[in-house]
Amino acid sequence: MGIEIQDGTGKGYKVAVSEDGELQVTAINESEEHRAAVHGEAYYANTTDTANTLTQTATGGAMLYLRNNSSTKLLVVEKVLTSSNVAGGTVLWEINKTLGTIADHNTHVPVNSNASSGRVADALCYSWAETNDGLGGLTGGTKIKTFITGVGFTAHPIDGAIILGKNDSITVSYTRASACEFETGIRFYFDSFEG
Numbered sequence: 001m002g003i004e005i006q007d008g009t010g011k012g013y014k015v016a017v018s019e020d021g022e023l024q025v026t027a028i029n030e031s032e033e034h035r036a037a038v039h040g041e042a043y044y045a046n047t048t049d050t051a052n053t054l055t056q057t058a059t060g061g062a063m064l065y066l067r068n069n070s071s072t073k074l075l076v077v078e079k080v081l082t083s084s085n086v087a088g089g090t091v092l093w094e095i096n097k098t099l100g101t102i103a104d105h106n107t108h109v110p111v112n113s114n115a116s117s118g119r120v121a122d123a124l125c126y127s128w129a130e131t132n133d134g135l136g137g138l139t140g141g142t143k144i145k146t147f148i149t150g151v152g153f154t155a156h157p158i159d160g161a162i163i164l165g166k167n168d169s170i171t172v173s174y175t176r177a178s179a180c181e182f183e184t185g186i187r188f189y190f191d192s193f194e195g
Helices: 034-036
Strands: 044-045 054-056 061-068 073-084 090-095 098-103 105-107 122-127 136-139 142-148 152-164 170-177 180-192
Touching: 034 044, 034 073, 034 180, 044 061, 044 122, 061 073, 061 152, 061 180, 073 170, 090 152, 098 122, 142 170, 152 170, 170 180
Parallel strands: none
Antiparallel strands: 044 180, 054 180, 061 122, 061 170, 073 152, 073 180, 090 142, 090 170, 098 136, 105 122
């Protein structure tokens, strides 16, 4: 007699096996970000508080700052998105810049990707207010990567490789030799803390 797998909850279900002896199962392929969005824990931070695109100065500076405030969840960066109306600018990502007295900013509330969820991101976020040369009051930090931009939209697929614990942050900065229009956003979600 062969092995028989039965439901352990007392409902009497048995497992189906194909003619080739393969267990018949149903599987769903979904991203971690999608799963987080279903539970109301995926968000989008952006620089649209002042205008849809920001007139960046010739000096440039920090455009978007995002810090994880949760002591129980990890903030996982899924994508960084940028666009500019001219080529030749430089995008800089830095982690854990020191936040002093913030200036030239909007306090940004990241948008929940699940339109039916009432959850608010347990994060601190600032977007540049289009005054002076980027967010003021940020110093230090560790450079992750720089990019030279082309004209138009660019998606940088991080795919969860940048993870921020409590009080860790990421900053997106932009510089160019002359003024231009620029915007950026960060797609992120929260995952449970394990260690």
